[in-house]
Amino acid sequence: MFNSLPLRILYLLLLLINFVQHTKENEFCDKTTQYDGIDKKCDVYSRYSRNRYILYDVNPPEGFNLRRDVYIRVAVFVKKLIEKEKEFKWKLVLPPWGKLYHWRSKHIGSQIQLPWHVFFDVASLQKYVSVIEMYQFLQEYKQTQLDIVYILQNDEKMFKTGKFEDKNEIVECNRELWPYRKLESNKYSGYFWGYHNITSVALKCVKFHGLTSDLIRNLEPTVYRSVMFDHMEIALHDFYGSQEYWKARRSMRYNSELYSIANAYRETFLNSTDKNDNTERPDDWTKEKSRRNAIGGPYLAVHLRRRDFLFGRSSTVPTLHSAASQLREQLEQLQLNVLFVATDATEEEFNELKDYLVNYTVLRFILSDYVLNKFKDGGIAIIDQIICSYARYFLRYFLGTHESTFTFRIQEDREIIGFPTKTTFNILCKNNKKCDSTGQWEIVW
Numbered sequence: 001m002f003n004s005l006p007l008r009i010l011y012l013l014l015l016l017i018n019f020v021q022h023t024k025e026n027e028f029c030d031k032t033t034q035y036d037g038i039d040k041k042c043d044v045y046s047r048y049s050r051n052r053y054i055l056y057d058v059n060p061p062e063g064f065n066l067r068r069d070v071y072i073r074v075a076v077f078v079k080k081l082i083e084k085e086k087e088f089k090w091k092l093v094l095p096p097w098g099k100l101y102h103w104r105s106k107h108i109g110s111q112i113q114l115p116w117h118v119f120f121d122v123a124s125l126q127k128y129v130s131v132i133e134m135y136q137f138l139q140e141y142k143q144t145q146l147d148i149v150y151i152l153q154n155d156e157k158m159f160k161t162g163k164f165e166d167k168n169e170i171v172e173c174n175r176e177l178w179p180y181r182k183l184e185s186n187k188y189s190g191y192f193w194g195y196h197n198i199t200s201v202a203l204k205c206v207k208f209h210g211l212t213s214d215l216i217r218n219l220e221p222t223v224y225r226s227v228m229f230d231h232m233e234i235a236l237h238d239f240y241g242s243q244e245y246w247k248a249r250r251s252m253r254y255n256s257e258l259y260s261i262a263n264a265y266r267e268t269f270l271n272s273t274d275k276n277d278n279t280e281r282p283d284d285w286t287k288e289k290s291r292r293n294a295i296g297g298p299y300l301a302v303h304l305r306r307r308d309f310l311f312g313r314s315s316t317v318p319t320l321h322s323a324a325s326q327l328r329e330q331l332e333q334l335q336l337n338v339l340f341v342a343t344d345a346t347e348e349e350f351n352e353l354k355d356y357l358v359n360y361t362v363l364r365f366i367l368s369d370y371v372l373n374k375f376k377d378g379g380i381a382i383i384d385q386i387i388c389s390y391a392r393y394f395l396r397y398f399l400g401t402h403e404s405t406f407t408f409r410i411q412e413d414r415e416i417i418g419f420p421t422k423t424t425f426n427i428l429c430k431n432n433k434k435c436d437s438t439g440q441w442e443i444v445w
Contacts, residue, residue, distance in 0.1 A: 049225065050087070050088050050089045051088075051089050051091060051140065051225065052088045052089065052090050052091070052219070052221050052224075052225055052226075052227075053090075053091050053092075053093055053137060053141065053225065053226045053227070054074070054078055054090065054091070054092050054093065054219075054227055054228075054229075055093040055095065055137075055146070055226065055227070055228040055229070056070075056074055056093075056095060056228060056229045056230070056232040057095050057191075057193065057228070057229075057230050057231075057232065058070050058095075058230075058231060058232050058233045059231055059233055060099065060191075061101060062233060063100060063101060063102060063405060064097070064100055064102065064103075064378050064381060065381075065405035065406050065408065065409050066233070066405045067097075068252065068405075068409065069405065069408075070232055070233050071094075071252075072237070072245060072248045072249055072252075073212045073232070073235060073236070073237050073238070074092060074212065074232060075092060075125075075128060075129045075131070075248045075251075076129075076212070076237070076238055076239055076244055076245065076248050077212040077213055077215070077238065078090055078091075078092040078129050078130070079128065079129040079244075079248070080213065080238070081216060081219075082129070082130065085221070087221070088221045089130075090130065091130050091131070091132050091137075092129060092130060092131045092132075093131075093132055093133075093134060093137045094115070094116040094122075094125075094131050094132065094133050094134065095134065095193055096112070096113045096114055096115060096116075096133075096134050096193045096194070097111075097112075097113075097114040097115075097116070097118070097119070097378060098110075098111055098112030098113055098114055098193065098194055099111070099112055099194075100377075100378070102344070102377065102381070103376065103377035103378065104377065105372060105376070105377050108372055108373050108376065111376050111377065111378075112193075112194040113134075113193060113194045113195070114376060114378070115133045115134065115135065116131075116133060117133065117255065118255065118374075118375060118376065118378070118379065119254065119255055119258070119375070119378050119379060119382060120252060120253065120254055120255060121253040121254065121255060121256060124251050124252070124253040124285060125251050125252065127251055127284070127285065127286055128247060128248055128251035129248070129251075134193065134195075141225075141226065144195070144197045144198045144199065145187065145198075145199050145200065145201060146198065146199070146200040146201070146226045146227075146228055147200070147201055147202065147223075147224035147225055147226045147227065148200060148201065148202040148203070148204065148224050148226075148227055148228070149180070149188065149190070149200045149202070149203045149204070149228045149229075149230060150204050150205075150206050150215075150218055150227070150228070150229050150230065151173065151180070151203065151204070151205045151206065151230045151231060152206050152208045152229060152230065152231040152232065152234040152235065153171070153174075153205055153206065153207050153208065153231065153234070154207075154208075154209070154234055155167055155207050155208075155209055158209060164209060165209065166209060166210040166211075166214060167207055167208060167209045167210065168206060168207075168208055168210060168214050168215070168217060168218070169206065169207045169208075170204055170205070170206060171205050171206070171207045172205065173203070173204075173205040174205070179191040180203055182203075183199070187199040187200065187201060188200045188201075188202070188203040200228070206218070208234055208235065209234075210235070210236065211235065211236050211237070211238045212232075212235040212236065212237065212238055213238045214235075215229060215235060241441075241444065242444055243444045243445065245444075246416075246443050246444050246445070249412055249416070250285045250288060250416055251285055253285060254382055254386065255375070255379070255382075257375075258375060258379055258382050258383055258386065259386060261371060261383055262383045262386035262387050262390075263386075265365060265383070265387060266297055266387060266390060269363055270297050270298070270299045270338060270340065270363070270387075271297065271298055271299075271338075272296075272297025272298065272299065272390060273297075274390075276297075277294070277295050277296050277297050277390060277392075278293060278294055278295045279294045279295070279296065279390055279417050279418075281417065288416065289445070290418075290443075290445040291418040292418055292419070292420050292421075293418060293420075294414075294417050294418040294419045294420075295392065296390055296391050296392035296393070296419060296423065297390055297391055297392060298336060298338065298392060299336060299338040299339065299340050299391050299392060300327070300330055300331055300334060300336050300338070300339050300340070300391060300392065300393050300394075300395065301339075301340045301341075301342065301387065301388040301391030301393070301394050301395070302323075302327060302339065302340070302341055302342070302388075302394070302395040302396070302428070303342045303343070303388060303394075303395070303396045303397070303404065303406060303407050303410065304323065304341055304342070304343035304345060304353075304397070305343070305344065305397055305404055305406070318397070318428055318429060318430050318431065320349060320352050320353050320356065321356060322428075322429075322430070322431055323353070323428055324353055324356030324357055325356075326395075326428050326429070327339060327357065327395070327428075328356075328357060328360070330393065330395065330426075331357075331360055334392065334393055336392065336393070337360055337361060338360070338361045338363065339357065339360055339361065339362045339363070340363050340364070340387055340388065340391060341353070341362060341363065341364045342364070342365075342384035342385070342387070342388050342406075342410075343364065350364060365380070365383055365384055365387060367380050367383075371383075381406065385406070385409055385410050385413065386413070388410045389410050389413035389414050389417060390417070392423065393423050393426070394410060394411075394414060394423065394424050394426065395426045395427065395428055396410075396411075396426070396427055396428065397427065397428050408441070411424055411425065411441055412441065412443075415441070415442060415443035416443060421440050421442060424440075425439075425440045425441070
């Protein structure tokens with residue numbers, strides 16, 4: 001009878017040789033780096049893992065919609081990195097949401113560590129670049145200790161002199177680096193999106209000015225498996241306004257249930273459906289095509305920013321009486337009877353606006369406890385943005401050189417849907433007089 005034992009031994013030897021070769025190709029070698037000045041020891045798990053993770057965070061006061069813009073910068077960076085660097089398997093870790101200035105609904109509990117799938121279709125994001133949620137990263141990474149954190153810092157001297165040049169320089173860290181601190185174990189603790197058990201082996205401060213792609217030199221994938229960049233808002237877009245920018249932006253589809261809620265509201269209160277409004281879109285963003293024939297629902301939409309803008313932008317924000325006068329004029333010109341208002345105004349202010357427009361139907365989205373508890377304040381803002389995006393005509397405040405990022409995202413969505421530009425880039429002025437627009441932000445296909 002044929003003896004298969006030698007073949008089995010040969011097979012096992014071949015597997016062992018393949019494993020050793022694979023380990024050697026991907027191990028973390030002892031190496032002195034320009035950032036550490038010390039040798040890094042190879043760890044057992046990393047010797048055969050080709051996975052490399054890029055994490056990031058931004059300045060805590062930055063709002064929801066600015067953070068969405070920072071995501072595009074990082075997503076494009078990682079996509080180009082994947083195309084260029086084939087030796088390693090790069091993944092972008094989506095930073096959990098939480099503790100934002102405009103999220104003020106205290107009665108629904110803590111709004112921290114919210115995963116991206118609460119607000120966005122993560123499968124849609126993955127059609128552009130390899131992304132994973134934080135909880136998935138922790139499962140894959142098998143530990144809570146990052147290899148290194150780079151804290152990006154502006155070069156204040158450049159802003160004083162007005163002479164700007166690219167810079168990526170390791171500097172001594174300012175002692176007031178809240179919330180980071182060195183532990184007795186020589187590791188670093190920090191906020192880390194609210195995860196109190198996450199630490200970092202190393203922490204370096206970087207005086208940085210330039211494009212996001214310049215951060216590639218900080219990655220050192222043969223040394224670090226996980227690299228975090230804090231204050232990522234400092235790094236600039238590589239392809240701002242280009243076709244690449246808009247691909248990343250188009251991939252940012254919202255959670256499908258948020259669309260369903262907004263669409264139900266449109267149909268019930270605004271007599272608006274995608275079929276009637278010529279706003280139908282393919283389920284897959286990669287199959288979208290350029291067009292300018294969207295009609296939109298039979299309503300005018302306006303973003304009426306109040307609260308902090310009443311103080312910070314008082315020179316450009318109109319009074320409610322002036323806003324109502326301009327809105328009435330637009331409604332008459334467009335022969336529309338319904339106005340949808342996305343606003344942070346108080347109930348008293350909203351009722352005052354309605355009193356100025358008694359001959360028109362003035363609406364705002366009324367949230368249920370279910371929607372607020374499931375999708376939080378961020379989800380409510382997205383529902384407002386969706387409804388504004390599908391209006392026949394959209395208006396915003398004139399804010400001079402200070403654009404509202406909330407409005408910016410609506411304008412982008414309308415460009416993607418396919419509206420004529422004349423229906424999107426329109427403004428309310430301080431007084432009922434003409435004021436100059438900040439320009440049109442048109443899509444590139």
